Amino acid sequence: MRGAFTRTLVELAEQDPRILLLTGDLGYTVLEPFAERFPDRFFNVGVAEQNMVGLATGLAEAGFIPFLYSIATFASLRPYEFIRNGPILHQFPVRIAGVGGGYEYGPAGATHHALEDVGVMRLQPGLTVIAPADHEQARAALLATWDLPGPVYLRLGKDDRTTIPGLDGRFELGRAQLIRGGADLLMITMGSVAIEVATAADALAAQGIRCTVMVVASVRPAPVEDLAEVMAGFRLALTVEAHYLEGGVGSLVSEVIAERGLR
Amino acid sequence: MEESPLSSRQIRRIILDQSKRAHVGHIGSALSIADIIAALYQNVLSTPDLDDPDRDRFILSKGHAVLAVYAALFLKGWLSEQSLNTYCADGTLLGVHPEHALRGVDFSTGSLGHGLSMGAGAALAARLQRSSRRVFVLVSDAECNEGSLWEAVMFAAHHGLSNLIAIVDLNGQQALGYTDQVLSLTPMAERWRAFGWDVHDVDGHDVKAITETIASLDTTSGPPHVLIAHTVFGRGVSYMERQIKWHYWPMSDSEYRRALDEIDATP
Numbered sequence: 001m002r003g004a005f006t007r008t009l010v011e012l013a014e015q016d017p018r019i020l021l022l023t024g025d026l027g028y029t030v031l032e033p034f035a036e037r038f039p040d041r042f043f044n045v046g047v048a049e050q051n052m053v054g055l056a057t058g059l060a061e062a063g064f065i066p067f068l069y070s071i072a073t074f075a076s077l078r079p080y081e082f083i084r085n086g087p088i089l090h091q092f093p094v095r096i097a098g099v100g101g102g103y104e105y106g107p108a109g110a111t112h113h114a115l116e117d118v119g120v121m122r123l124q125p126g127l128t129v130i131a132p133a134d135h136e137q138a139r140a141a142l143l144a145t146w147d148l149p150g151p152v153y154l155r156l157g158k159d160d161r162t163t164i165p166g167l168d169g170r171f172e173l174g175r176a177q178l179i180r181g182g183a184d185l186l187m188i189t190m191g192s193v194a195i196e197v198a199t200a201a202d203a204l205a206a207q208g209i210r211c212t213v214m215v216v217a218s219v220r221p222a223p224v225e226d227l228a229e230v231m232a233g234f235r236l237a238l239t240v241e242a243h244y245l246e247g248g249v250g251s252l253v254s255e256v257i258a259e260r261g262l263r
Numbered sequence: 264m265e266e267s268p269l270s271s272r273q274i275r276r277i278i279l280d281q282s283k284r285a286h287v288g289h290i291g292s293a294l295s296i297a298d299i300i301a302a303l304y305q306n307v308l309s310t311p312d313l314d315d316p317d318r319d320r321f322i323l324s325k326g327h328a329v330l331a332v333y334a335a336l337f338l339k340g341w342l343s344e345q346s347l348n349t350y351c352a353d354g355t356l357l358g359v360h361p362e363h364a365l366r367g368v369d370f371s372t373g374s375l376g377h378g379l380s381m382g383a384g385a386a387l388a389a390r391l392q393r394s395s396r397r398v399f400v401l402v403s404d405a406e407c408n409e410g411s412l413w414e415a416v417m418f419a420a421h422h423g424l425s426n427l428i429a430i431v432d433l434n435g436q437q438a439l440g441y442t443d444q445v446l447s448l449t450p451m452a453e454r455w456r457a458f459g460w461d462v463h464d465v466d467g468h469d470v471k472a473i474t475e476t477i478a479s480l481d482t483t484s485g486p487p488h489v490l491i492a493h494t495v496f497g498r499g500v501s502y503m504e505r506q507i508k509w510h511y512w513p514m515s516d517s518e519y520r521r522a523l524d525e526i527d528a529t530p
Contacts, residue, residue, distance in 0.1 A: 043387075046421075048414035048418065050376075050380065050414055051415050051417075054415060057370070057380070057381045058370075058385035058386070059387060059388045061369065061384075062316070064388060082380070082411070085371065085377055090363055
């Protein structure tokens, strides 16, 4: 997804000179295509995520669309208050790309495991939160959101090869995508782990258990209607995500059940 | 000599009037920067129009002293008396910290250590847009406790943001004590110099000196600039000067009258 991010961003930057890319000294072998094509619009700000967000706030006030890049924990948690008091409070078009949601930096250890980034970002008013499931959906999500007037958090995976059969690069703000249909079990998922859910659904289908699988990439605005509609047909919804239950898609689904009074 | 409509004295009067009317504190912090604000709004900031994209930007990073800025906006004619009189009232945009929704405020602040980063971004934006506009950021000395401020200091020096001018309100005080007792920042000028900034010590209560120092800066090339403004917390009201309690304390009726008398008696 991070490769798709850079490739798509280069295309967009060719069309729109407002686009800038800032990194907190991360993105080796990922960001070079942008840095080489637009050396004057690329800034490695050093290992200083708070300043990166503050810079982006100042740049956005003047009309730029700054994209920020770091590992998901460092992109979201370290500068969290700067995000709150900067792009969110001012409603500026800053885009924060956090790479490696969930356990994707597994061997790197707990400091690199982004298990609450979506949750903390969901708390902030006026912030669009996107968690694509594969690189094709990441591209579609970027094309759909790069020009939004307000801020965006983009949770990216590292995998640029796997595509989820049935997803076909679909993305729409405020909507969820059905990738499998079946009456026996409902699974709702978010992010790169969706491929495991699709694989499990196919394995269950081989045993005669037919699953419906829904992918939530537009975490905010949340696909409330799609979730309510699909859950109305099931007694049980299983959520799968590389995130704490609190704040993630598990919470989101619980909120929809509670708010809609689903049984 | 006729008093300028935007004088330090006028700013101080408004600080006292509004603090008393609203019965709120942060008086000493606002008095500390009254002369810096007078210099900026009377002599320095190029603001042909509040919506002009090429206007100079000003960020009050020590947001809690914003009453001095409201006073300047009022004296410039950009804020009505009616609005000024809503300071700290229900539903107002004129709170204890600046809100960008208020015309004349470019950036919301209030959390210390944030303004210089936004200012560096604004200065970088001006350079990318080939604009000659400048960015001024007023920080407190205690704000330099924040590590994030030094991230911005490093960035601005590395990128030679000569159109960025920081002003440190060096009054030696913070919320609970004197800075040398809480977390020493001495020597302040040497610290900024070591990070590659062009450093100028200045009397922070001398409007002429502040104005002339800023006028002498090369904002087209070279390093970013910082004025180390030596100030007295609570300046102009003798019983507030260098007193920790006036960071938070509101005035009684008699304290207000005495403060106003002192401001009016100051030459």
